[in-house]
Amino acid sequence: MKNNYDLVIIGGGPAGLAAALSAYDNGAKDILIIERENRTGGILNQCIHNGFGLTRFKESLSGPEYAARFKTEVNKRGIEILTETTVLGFNKDKIVTATSPVYGIFTVQAKAIILAMGCRERSRGALNIPGSRPAGIYSAGTAQKYVNVKGYMPGKEVVILGSGDIGLIMARRMTLEGAKVHAVCEIMPYSSGLKRNIVQCLDDFGIPLYLNHTITEIRGEGRVTGVTISQVDEFKRPIPNTEKSFNCDTVLFSVGLIPENELAKSAGVPLSARTRGAIVYQNRETLTSGVFACGNALQVHDLVDFVSDEAELAGRSAAEYIIKGATIHDAFDCENGANINYVLPQKIDKNASENVKLFFRVSNTFRNCTIKAVCGDKVIATKKRLIATPGEMETLIIPTEKLKEINGTLTLSLEVNE
Template sequence: MKTENAIVIIGGGPAGLAAAVQAYDSGARDILILEREPRLGGILNQCIHNGFGLTRFKESLTGPEYARRFERAVRERNIRAMTDTTVLSLTRDRQVTAVNAAEGAFTVRAGAVILAMGCRERSRGALNVPGTRPAGIYSAGTAQKYVNLKGYLPGKEVVILGSGDIGLIMARRMTLEGAKVRAVCEIMPYSSGLKRNIVQCLDDFGIPLYLNHTITKIEGEKRVTGVVVSEVDGNKRPIPGTEMHFDCDTVLFSVGLIPENELTKSAGIPLCAGTRGAAVYQNRETEAPGIFACGNVLQVHDLVDFVSEEAEIAGRAAAEFVSGGAGERDAADCVNGKNVSYVLPQKIDKNLRGDVKLFFRVTGTFRNCTVLAESGGKILAGRKRRIAVPGEMETLLLPAEKLKEIEGELVVRLEEESWK
């Protein structure tokens, strides 16, 4: 079966929903959301804790509450969504092939495609943690699904590797449900989680956080019986003699998220090494004309509020594209300089209108510093920061009138001394 849709959105999580609403409100009417799970909302459905929406709605919502707001907005506009539907392939000329139980396999020729597939968790296998392979080892997100959506506690004595936000949230969640969380180990000298989560998920319950530590052995035959934790040196190598032993029946991994870009790659769309997402222009269009990307499939965000904001950029741009708004490009590269690990967008089209919000992450903890965007020896934007940390995304606004002043490439960097 072959059908046509003006805009096809792959993924019905926070990015896909916000992109759909914005595309509609920008004039598009023929919009189709394809979602793999039985329900719209994506990962928010299992993130039952609060703290979502503080930036966007100025109130603290739980994940499901945040998701339902956008789901309702989609329903009110009668935007079509197919759930239980998995996208199998995407081509550069925007043919989307998907499958579900009702329709079988089908292909949609799309006027524009918005990639909103989100990300998945890095696994134990990706880290090569030595030891046996017993039951009781989960990614933090899997444990979250068991506890919150299925009502099963996956273990009673827990050690968590990685201090990402999901791991911290699960430390609190499992403690509230009666488990004992023995330790959270973080190989880096700082936590990648939000400060409020360190305080309210660990400190509130007296759970120790071991920075510069990692799990060097998992023990147990049928079920996990314990782990060995070692301190690491500056090169993240375990230091002999620092081993500590913890008895536990469960190990959770919260060691990072990887944008889920298999479809992007199959369409031949180039990815950026720093973000592991597609390289995009400021309107979130990839190198393939008419294919846009937003949310965690593009860059792993700290807050869903920023996912929604980014998705709206992509939704608006996709609506413009299908109404024939694509103009000629005047592109400049946007690259990371000193103390910055990546910048998004990776390309700036000087012919596009509007301010450009640059998103980037810094490589370490810096106090009283300045972040700035420079081109051709001229500083086009900058601001002072009392503190910048890798765990919290930085932004810098490049005003619309500065776009024409970009000569060659635009470099975003952090200066350790305050710049005047």
């Protein structure tokens, strides 16, 4: 290990690995990847199910297989990796402080930093679920690590709250390993998981999905003994006399992911209240010059294939920064309007040399709608969708030649067609 690197990448998951490859191949070869776990690959190491890589490799890979494709390339290039090393912080001068069993607490000086820390799971506490505080309550990702990496089962009788993909995948996984999954509850009227996962993880095993339902009580002293679920009204308030009770020893929470940004926050990198990731330009540079962000640390993606794409963009931009020097930004803002939850990037350079792809999520399920990017009364780009749901990230391309027409804030909104 050296004291300084051109590029330090925080996180060796899918985003960090793809960013490293792209930075290297674009000329920035002096790279250090810092990874907290004992191997790179991030969350993919515990995602043993298949379906990864269909977009990028036209193959259905398991998580470790997808990660291995990138690990092999990183190794071929001899890119330096520090595992079991936790970054404690970094500052605007790009001095990174980290700790590891081998080196103790140490600092490295970087010219550029890429934030690729991934995301974390929303917890029970964040939902204010009433009841006692017994053992047997896990986030779905924690249960996934126990079963797939550590090799032990967290319980036998299971109720799952939240029908995101991890919750659905864990319903199947626990069933295959001999547990009985009594119910998957979803507070929304629709599942945010992929349709294929409803079929192959729930329907295949006869696991009931309760839409418009939430857990209203967790029982048990010492260990969970049961839960009560209730139907909710349109304001997500439990409806009296709709309670159902289940005996169970395990409750899994799969209730959303939040970009992991404690490091960015303490370094003073401005974050977006909507994505809870950094505010970025179209090249994935944050408002702190020379600090870039990508993957689930920036915005929670649906597919790892898209994480790799975004990380490659960040890697390329970081290489450009290292080789050519800091970009002088002359940008306009990009904001979410009606029926749009967030838009990324939040800032776009007027002289960007490539088409800019906007990433966003809609706020509800809409059928037969039009998505519009507007500046004042000028329509810059539109797209029609037969169906748009919050569970699926949407994109809209702003062609380079249109960027010159934008003199003010670009607002993205969704209108339902008459």
